[in-house]
Every structure is written in C-alpha cells, then in structure tokens.
Amino acid sequence: MAGRYKEGVENIPIEQIADALFPEVILTTVDDFLNWGRSWSVWYLLFATACCGIELMQFGGPRTDADRIGSVFRATPRQADLMIVAGTITYKMASRVKLLYEQMAEPKYVISMGACANCGGPFWYSYSVLRGIDKVIPVDFYIAGCPPRPEALLQGVIEVQKKIKKEKYLRAKKSEAGG
Amino acid sequence: MSLTRSEEWYLNMGPHHPSTHGVLRFVVKSDGEVIDEVKPDIGFLHRGIEKIAERLEYNQIIPYYDRVDYLAAFNASWSYVMAVEKLLGIEVPPRAEYIRVILGELNRIISHLISVGSFALDMGAVTPFTWAIREREVVNDIFEMVTGSRLTYNFPRIGGVYQDVPEGFREKVLQFCEYFPPKLKEFNDLITYQKIFIHRLANVAVITPEQAIAFGLTGPNLRGSGIKYDLRKNRPYSVYSEFEFDIPVGTGEAGTLGDAYDRYMVRIREMEESCKIIKQAIEKMPDGPVRAKVPRKLKPPVGDVYAATEAPRGELGVHLISDGSSRPYRMKIRTGSFAAMSIVNEVSHGLMIADLVALIGSLDVIAPEIDR
Amino acid sequence: MLQLFNWLIKTFPSLASHQELTAFVLFIILGLLVLTFAAVVAGSLTYFERKVAARIQSRMGPIEIGLGGYIQWVADAIKLLLKEDIIPENVDKILFRLAPYFAFLGAGLTYLVLPFSEKLILADLNVGVLYFLAVSSITVIGILMAGWASYNKWSLIGGIRSAAQIVSYEIPSALAVLPVVLYAGSLSTQDVVRAQAGWAGFHWMIFQNPFIFISFFVFFISMLAENNRIPFDLPEAESELVAGYNTEYSGMRFAMFFLAEYSNVFILSAFAVTLFLGGWQPLFGLSLKIPGTAVDLWKLFSFFFKTSIMVFLVLTIRWTLPRVRIDQLMGLCWKYLVPIAFFDLFGVMFWMVL
Ligand code: SF4
Numbered sequence: 001m002a003g004r005y006k007e008g009v010e011n012i013p014i015e016q017i018a019d020a021l022f023p024e025v026i027l028t029t030v031d032d033f034l035n036w037g038r039s040w041s042v043w044y045l046l047f048a049t050a051c052c053g054i055e056l057m058q059f060g061g062p063r064t065d066a067d068r069i070g071s072v073f074r075a076t077p078r079q080a081d082l083m084i085v086a087g088t089i090t091y092k093m094a095s096r097v098k099l100l101y102e103q104m105a106e107p108k109y110v111i112s113m114g115a116c117a118n119c120g121g122p123f124w125y126s127y128s129v130l131r132g133i134d135k136v137i138p139v140d141f142y143i144a145g146c147p148p149r150p151e152a153l154l155q156g157v158i159e160v161q162k163k164i165k166k167e168k169y170l171r172a173k174k175s176e177a178g179g
Numbered sequence: 180m181s182l183t184r185s186e187e188w189y190l191n192m193g194p195h196h197p198s199t200h201g202v203l204r205f206v207v208k209s210d211g212e213v214i215d216e217v218k219p220d221i222g223f224l225h226r227g228i229e230k231i232a233e234r235l236e237y238n239q240i241i242p243y244y245d246r247v248d249y250l251a252a253f254n255a256s257w258s259y260v261m262a263v264e265k266l267l268g269i270e271v272p273p274r275a276e277y278i279r280v281i282l283g284e285l286n287r288i289i290s291h292l293i294s295v296g297s298f299a300l301d302m303g304a305v306t307p308f309t310w311a312i313r314e315r316e317v318v319n320d321i322f323e324m325v326t327g328s329r330l331t332y333n334f335p336r337i338g339g340v341y342q343d344v345p346e347g348f349r350e351k352v353l354q355f356c357e358y359f360p361p362k363l364k365e366f367n368d369l370i371t372y373q374k375i376f377i378h379r380l381a382n383v384a385v386i387t388p389e390q391a392i393a394f395g396l397t398g399p400n401l402r403g404s405g406i407k408y409d410l411r412k413n414r415p416y417s418v419y420s421e422f423e424f425d426i427p428v429g430t431g432e433a434g435t436l437g438d439a440y441d442r443y444m445v446r447i448r449e450m451e452e453s454c455k456i457i458k459q460a461i462e463k464m465p466d467g468p469v470r471a472k473v474p475r476k477l478k479p480p481v482g483d484v485y486a487a488t489e490a491p492r493g494e495l496g497v498h499l500i501s502d503g504s505s506r507p508y509r510m511k512i513r514t515g516s517f518a519a520m521s522i523v524n525e526v527s528h529g530l531m532i533a534d535l536v537a538l539i540g541s542l543d544v545i546a547p548e549i550d551r
Numbered sequence: 552m553l554q555l556f557n558w559l560i561k562t563f564p565s566l567a568s569h570q571e572l573t574a575f576v577l578f579i580i581l582g583l584l585v586l587t588f589a590a591v592v593a594g595s596l597t598y599f600e601r602k603v604a605a606r607i608q609s610r611m612g613p614i615e616i617g618l619g620g621y622i623q624w625v626a627d628a629i630k631l632l633l634k635e636d637i638i639p640e641n642v643d644k645i646l647f648r649l650a651p652y653f654a655f656l657g658a659g660l661t662y663l664v665l666p667f668s669e670k671l672i673l674a675d676l677n678v679g680v681l682y683f684l685a686v687s688s689i690t691v692i693g694i695l696m697a698g699w700a701s702y703n704k705w706s707l708i709g710g711i712r713s714a715a716q717i718v719s720y721e722i723p724s725a726l727a728v729l730p731v732v733l734y735a736g737s738l739s740t741q742d743v744v745r746a747q748a749g750w751a752g753f754h755w756m757i758f759q760n761p762f763i764f765i766s767f768f769v770f771f772i773s774m775l776a777e778n779n780r781i782p783f784d785l786p787e788a789e790s791e792l793v794a795g796y797n798t799e800y801s802g803m804r805f806a807m808f809f810l811a812e813y814s815n816v817f818i819l820s821a822f823a824v825t826l827f828l829g830g831w832q833p834l835f836g837l838s839l840k841i842p843g844t845a846v847d848l849w850k851l852f853s854f855f856f857k858t859s860i861m862v863f864l865v866l867t868i869r870w871t872l873p874r875v876r877i878d879q880l881m882g883l884c885w886k887y888l889v890p891i892a893f894f895d896l897f898g899v900m901f902w903m904v905l
Contacts, residue, residue, distance in 0.1 A: 033629075034629060034633060036626065036629075037625065037626040037627075037628070037629025037630055037633075038626075038629065038630045038633060039626075040615075040616045040623065040626035040630075041623070041626040041627045041629070041630035041631075043630075047195060049202045049223070049224060049546070050224055050226075050246070050249065050546065050547055051245075051246055051249035051330055051331060051547070054249060054250065054293065054330055055329070055330060057293075057312065058312055058315070058316070058319075060309075061309055061312035061313065061315075061316070061610075062309055062312060062313045062316070062608060062609045062610045063313070063316050065605070065610045065611055065612075067601060067605055067610060067611070067612050067613055068610075068611050068612070068613060068614050068615050069613075069615050069616075070613050070615070070616055070623055070626060070627070072601075076797075076798045076799075077195075078637060078798065078799055078800060078801040078805070079797075079800070079801055079805050081630070081634075087224075088224060088226055088547075090222075090223060090224060090225055090226065092222055092223050092225070093194065093202060093223045093224070096194055096195060096223075100195055103637075105634045105635040105636070105637050105801035105802055106634070106635035107633075107634075107635075122242060122243065122246065123226045123227070123228075123231070125231050125234065126226050126227040126228075126230070126231055127227055127230065128225050128226065128227050129226055129227070146331065147329075147330050147331065149329065188704065190704050190705075191704075212708065212877060299873065302873040302874060303781055303782070303784065303872075303873045303874030304781075304871070304872060304873035304874075305604070305608070305870060306604075306607050306608050306870050306871055309608035309609070309610065310608065310609070313608075313609055369871065370873065373872070373873060375782055375872055375873050375874075375875055376873045378875070378876075378879060379873060379874075379875065379876055379879075531876060531877065531878070532708070533785075533876045533877065534876070
C-alpha cells in the first residue's frame with residue numbers, strides 16, 4: 001500500500017484519497033448509516049389548521065400508526081424534522097407558517113397535505129386564502145386529496161424517508177464548511 | 180416589586196398551539212398563572228365561504244358546507260340543503276330523510292368522539308384520544324361505504340341524498356350500534372370517571388344559564404348549563420319527531436351547574452342517545468326514492484329563508500337571500516362555535532392557564548366554524 | 552471502586568508508582584461507562600415506553616425499523632445528534648448552553664450509589680441515601696435554567712412550575728425514605744439492601760411494617776412528581792405549555808433533556824426497588840446452592856427484573872392518567888403527603904421502640 005504514496009500525493013486531502021481508494025466503503029457507509037438513522041426518526045410538527053388536520057390526527061391513530069415507522073409528533077417546531085402543513089393557509093396565517101418553518105432546525109422537510117395547501121383547493125376563489133404554501137416555504141412533497149387519506153400521508157412520509165436515504169449528508173456538510 | 184403585587188404579563192397563545200384545536204389565538208393577560216383577561220383573536224382560517232357562495236350555483240355550494248364544520252360535515256351540509264329546500268318548497272322523500280337522520284347522528288357521534296378525545300388530550304391523557312380515534316375509524320368505514328369519503332362527504336343533495344345506501348349498510352350500522360355502547364363504557368371507565376379528571380373539571384369555567392342564553396350559546400354548551408333546548412325536540416325538523424330520545428342536560432353532578440365537566444358529560448350522554456336514534460331509524464326506514472324531482476337549474480323565488488339543524492357544536496343555521504337568480508344573493512352561516520368563542524373572556528377571569536385549556540376544550544370550538 | 556483500585560495496584564505492581572494517574576484514568580473510564588450505561592438504559596426505555604404506549608393505545612409502536620423496532624432509539628439518537636443546534640437570538644447564551652448538562656448531571660450522578668448487585672456498585676458511600684436525595688435535585692437547576700434562559704414565556708412558566716414542584720416534593724420523598732433508614736440503621740444503600748435479606752420477599756422493607764408500607768406509596772408519588780411524570784408533568788405539559796422548559800431546544804441539547812428524563816425514570820424505579828422492594832436480594836431466595844458468579848448474576852437479574860416492573864408501572868400510569876393542576880399538585884403535597892410522611896416517621900419510631 002505504501003508504494004502508492006508517491007511524491008506530491010501527500011498534498012491531496014485525506015478524504016479524497018479515501019474516496020479514491022475506497023469509494024463505496026468508507027464515506028458512503030457512514031453516510032448511509034447516518035441517513036438510516038435520520039430516515040427512521042422523522043418527527044413531524046403537529047400543525048393542523050383545517051379539515052386535513054383531522055386526517056393528520058388519524059395518521060397518528062391506531063389504524064395508520066405513524067409510530068410504526070418511527071414518526072412521532074412534536075408540539076414545538078424546534079424538535080421537528082418534518083412539517084406537515086395540513087389544511088388551508090390564509091393570508092393571515094401565511095407569515096406564521098413561514099415563521100414556524102424558520103424555527104425548525106436543519107435538516108428539515110415539508111409535506112404539503114391536501115388540495116388547500118397544494119394550491120388553495122376549493123378555496124382558490126377566495127379573497128383570503130393563500131394559493132399554495134409553496135409561495136411561502138419550500139415544499140418537498142405534495143399529497144393530493146381533499147382530504148388525503150391517512151394512508152396517502154403515510155406514503156408521503158415514506159417518500160421523505162426515501163429522499164433522506166438518498167442524500168449525502170456528510171458531503172453536503174463538507175462543502176458547506178468549505179464554502 | 181412589592182410582596183403583595185406582582186407584574187402582569189401578556190401571553191400569546193397560538194395560533195400554533197397544541198390546545199387551540201386548529202388555528203386560534205388568545206392574547207392572555209395574566210398574573211403568573213392566574214388569568215385576568217383573554218382576548219381571542221380569530222380569523223386565521225377565514226376562508227370566505229360566504230363570499231365564494233355568491234358566485235356559485237345552489238348545487239355547487241354543498242361541498243363548501245362540508246368544510247364549514249369538518250367534524251360534522253354531514254350536519255352542516257344538511258342545514259344548507261334544508262334551507263334551499265325550504266326556499267324552493269321541495270318535499271323530501273321519507274327514505275332520504277331517514278338516511279339523513281342516520282348519517283347525521285353517526286356524524287354527531289364521531290364529532291363528539293373527537294371532541295371528548297381531544298378534550299382528554301388537553302387534560303394530559305393521551306390514550307383516550309387514540310381510543311376515540313379507533314372508534315371513529317369504525318364509523319368512518321360506514322361513511323366511506325355510503326358516501327365514498329371519510330371526512331368531507333358531499334352527500335346530501337337538494338331534495339334528498341346523492342344515492343341510496345349500499346347493500347349491507349343496515350347490518351353494518353346495527354353492528355356498530357351493538358359495538359359502540361360497550362366501547363363507550365370502556366372509554367368512560369378510562370377517563371370520564373377518573374378522579375383526577377373530575378377534579379380538574381368540576382367547578383371550572385362555570386357558565387350560568389343566564390350567561391349561556393345571553394351569549395347565544397347553543398348545543399351541548401347550552402345544555403351543559405342545564406337548559407333543555409334542542410332543535411331536534413323544540414323545533415323538530417326532518418323526521419326527528421318520530422323518534423324517542425332524551426335530551427341530556429347538565430346537572431352539576433361533579434360540582435356547579437354549567438361547569439366544564441357538565442358540558443363534557445352532555446357530549447358523552449348524547450352519543451348514547453344518538454345510538455338510540457340510529458337504531459330506531461334503521462328499523463323504521465321505509466323504501467322508496469331517495470331524491471325528489473328537482474329541476475337541473477335551480478331558480479328560487481325572491482325571498483329569504485333561515486333553516487337550522489342541531490349540529491354537534493350547536494345550532495348551525497343558514498340564512499339565504501335569493502334575488503331570483505341561480506345564485507344566492509347573500510348567504511350567512513350561523514355557527515355555535517362563534518357564539519362559544521365570545522364567552523371565553525367572560526368566564527375566564529380568575530382561571531388558571533390550565534383551566535383556560537379546559538374551558539376551550541369544553542366549549543369544543545373548531546376554527547373553520549368560527550371564521551368560516 | 553476502592554476495591555477495584557486496590558486490585559489493579561496489586562495485580563499490576565508497575566502501576567503503583569503512578570497511583571494518581573491510575574486513579575484518574577480509572578475515574579474517566581468508569582465515568583464513560585456510567586454515561587454509556589445511562590444512555591443505553593435511557594434509550595431502551597424510550598423504546599419500551601413507546602411500545603407500552605402503543606399497546607395501551609391499541610397501536611403497534613415502532614416495528615418497521617428492524618430488530619422488532621428495538622433500535623429505534625439508536626436512530627433517534629443519530630437524528631438528534633445530526634440536527635442543527637439552534638441557539639435563538641435573545642436567549643441567555645451561557646445558561647442556555649449549560650442547562651441540559653445540569654439536567655443530566657442530576658440523573659447521571661445518582662448512578663453512583665445505585666447497588667446493582669452485591670458487588671456491583673460504583674461507590675458504596677456511607678451516606679448513599681442522603682447523597683441520592685441531594686444529587687437528584689440538581690435536575691431542577693437545569694430545568695429552571697432552561698426555562699429562564701430560553702426567553703420564552705412558556706418555557707419560563709414551565710421552569711417555574713418545575714422548581715416549585717420539585718422543591719416541594721423533596722420534603723415528602725425525603726421523609727418517606729427516613730423510616731427505611733431508621734429500620735436499616737444505615738444510610739448506605741448497600742446496607743439498606745442487606746437489611747432486607749430473607750426468603751421470597753417477606754423481608755422486603757415494604758412488608759416489614761405497615762408504616763413503611765404507606766411510606767412506599769408516599770415515596771413513589773413524590774418521586775413521580777419530582778421526575779415530572781404524568782400525572783405531575785406540568786413543567787412540560789404538552790397541551791398547555793407547548794413543550795414547557797424545552798420548547799426552544801433542538802438537536803443534541805434536547806436529547807440531553809430526553810436522556811435526563813428517561814434516566815430519571817429508571818432511577819426512580821431503581822431506588823424504589825432498592826429501598827423498599829429488596830434491591831438485589833435474590834428472588835425466591837435461590838442464593839444457596841449455586842456457585843458464586845451465578846448467584847451474582849441472579850441478583851443482578853432480580854434487581855433488573857424488579858426495576859423493569861416498576862418502570863412498567865410508571866409508564867402505565869403515564870399513559871392512562873390525565874394531569875393535575877398546579878394548585879392541586881401543591882395541595883396534594885402539603886395537605887396530604889407531608890403529614891402522612893410525618894405520621895409514618897413517628898409511627899416507625901414507636902414501632903421500633905415498642
Ligand atoms: S384540502 Fe380539503 S380537506 Fe384539506 S383543508 Fe383543504 S378543504 Fe379541507
């Protein structure tokens with residue numbers, strides 16, 4: 001092994017060498033491990049504004065049981081990873097949604113649940129309803145329905161898990177630190 | 180700071196707060212934990228349904244009513260179709276009325292289930308809430324079978340209901356009537372007769388009968404104060420006059436008349452009564468059409484009409500003004516939650532913060548009914 | 552620990568010349584061990600709690616993650632570690648940072664005097680019981696600090712509530728322990744356990760006399776209150792105070808609170824077992840005919856078995872009862888528990904004199 005380290009090679013950062021030598025083994029495994037941990041512990045913020053909120057409650061209830069995949073609700077945004085916006089967002093509420101989103105700790109994800117949160121839904125015509133929460137916060141997944149079934153929401157959370165598993169947590173951190 | 184007086188501060192409760200059931204905001208002026216004044220700030224869910232309705236045909240408005248009171252969607256839309264039927268003078272076929280009654284009472288049960296469950300959740304007990312949800316799912320199945328939807332049914336139509344009930348409906352409902360009372364007893368054993376629970380609620384947030392009338396409370400909140408007033412009996416609509424059932428009222432069994440526990444108890448008892456009504460209705464249900472002959476294009480005569488049903492959260496009334504066109508000129512929705520909100524400040528003086536949560540929970544308000 | 556130290560010195564004579572260093576390293580290793588143990592116990596407890604809660608609520612609880620869901624807490628820990636550590640703008644930065652450690656310190660230090668088995672105890676202090684009572688209330692400092700520093704009124708109310716609650720309940724819990732100490736004639740936790748030797752649990756403290764029997768319940772209730780468990784979980788009352796004192800905490804710092812809370816559940820149960828239910832005294836008095844190590848293991852098992860049952864009790868209470876109000880909480884303490892505890896104390900005194 002030592003023979004590979006020729007002149008000039010020492011200047012290359014150790015991570016790159018590791019990447020080059022064991023591309024799949026070292027960093028990816030750690031990444032995978034971390035992602036595994038993160039994906040199985042997606043805590044969602046209890047944020048129910050309207051009708052969809054009831055289905056959000058059923059989502060935690062006995063039949064769908066969010067706890068099965070490791071998701072529990074938190075009342076405070078600081079401890080939540082996932083914001084499920086369930087229900088109509090009015091203009092009066094929009095700024096609070098943004099505030100709540102900003103109060104969440106990174107990394108954070110957003111599911112927009114129901115027609116109202118996606119685009120205003122049946123209240124598209126209204127003078128006071130925000131036509132889609134993606135106008136104020138970034139959204140990862142949209143769930144259609146009015147209201148979506150709890151199963152659909154479960155599917156949404158599983159999609160979030162899949163997304164987390166694909167992320168490169170360490171590398172993202174590194175580039176952040178470098179930049 | 181002297182020893183006898185302490186500073187008052189303002190607490191901002193909501194709009195995102197676990198106990199506000201949706202999006203409400205209370206500005207609480209309190210001295211430590213003791214509340215001096217509560218100012219409700221509403222409008223976080225003002226969706227402008229009344230205004231939207233003015234640009235929709237009469238038929239198209241029904242789904243919006245499901246969203247006025249999403250916990251009791253059927254009762255809400257029932258109010259609306261009743262108003263239009265009154266305006267047009269349409270006679271609803273008896274079978275449709277019976278279906279409405281059955282679904283309406285089922286809806287009342289699941290609405291009260293969420294209400295008492297989340298009330299228990301506010302009091303710190305999580306399990307009753309999940310149990311309530313478990314029971315709710317059984318009814319949800321029935322609703323899904325009949326209407327195809329779990330929450331917002333869009334089932335009543337002007338002049339009847341959308342379609343006849345499917346096969347197996349009768350058995351399923353009867354099965355539920357058998358299944359539910361024991362489960363309710365289980366629920367009661369868990370939380371209703373719990374010592375701590377009773378101590379938390381007795382003598383808290385007392386609404387006297389006079390206050391209740393003065394503030395226009397209706398539904399369980401009014402009956403909790405001991406006043407026997409129920410639209411189903413006092414102004415029987417649909418076919419309610421054909422059934423035998425009691426109207427539970429608060430008796431002050433744990434403390435004072437009109438306290439939070441009374442209001443809670445009224446809800447629990449109403450679920451039992453609803454079960455009785457459903458049983459009778461399913462036995463008596465006649466055959467026949469489920470929809471009257473109604474023209475496609477509805478053009479009611481000029482005039483105005485008020486119709487109301489006894490929804491789980493009190494009288495849900497619809498005031499329609501028609502100018503003779505195919506769209507309502509003005510529509511006003513009267514809801515129980517709005518009236519209940521107005522009394523919060525009146526009775527909350529001197530309560531503790533934990534009691535305020537009990538008060539709001541016992542009034543069983545939901546945001547879209549307040550803001551519409 | 553002293554024995555371990557002496558043994559080390561004896562077996563490796565070369566270490567004798569570096570006694571201080573050896574002691575230091577030993578301390579650190581043991582400290583880390585305790586920390587790891589605390590973390591594992593607390594983690595397993597969260598899994599246990601979620602499972603118990605789920606079964607009570609007719610749900611499944613975590614099952615999908617693997618190993619029947621047991622490693623759920625590992626995932627949670629990783630997640631919390633990786634979360635951003637938010638320190639809000641207006642907070643009192645130093646206190647805000649320190650608070651979680653104080654909260655955990657109270658829990659972590661109590662492990663020192665916890666007799667797991669006859670030989671397995673970190674430090675058999677001759678004032679063990681007193682030490683336990685003293686150290687376990689360090690947690691309140693952490694909670695109060697967190698509530699104050701967070702610059703959030705809900706947190707502040709949570710912190711204040713917690714302080715009032717813990718300080719008040721110290722009194723009945725200490726008074727309830729005294730009869731046991733009187734009976735055992737020693738403040739050392741090991742001696743208390745030794746005093747309970749006997750066949751099939753009839754010599755456990757709780758069955759020794761009726762006053763101690765009452766004391767046990769006083770102790771149990773006040774420990775529940777001290778550890779902010781339902782029905783006394785007012786400091787973090789979810790529906791009233793959002794999340795109480797830890798509202799503003801995220802990531803690792805929140806995990807510390809979490810850890811402290813669950814360690815406390817374990818410690819509460821473990822001490823109830825130690826003081827009243829025979830500690831490591833072997834179940835069914837099996838100690839006689841089997842060789843030494845097996846006996847020790849059996850003792851360890853007995854301890855953990857009894858503790859698990861207590862933990863289960865605590866969790867079941869947590870998931871079935873609603874929460875009391877602050878004035879009722881105080882009323883319960885001062886009007887009922889304190890007088891009862893005093894009555895017990897005198898009762899035991901008379902019992903012993905007669
Ligand atoms: S999408 Fe439908 S069910 Fe959901 S909040 Fe909007 S109107 Fe209500």
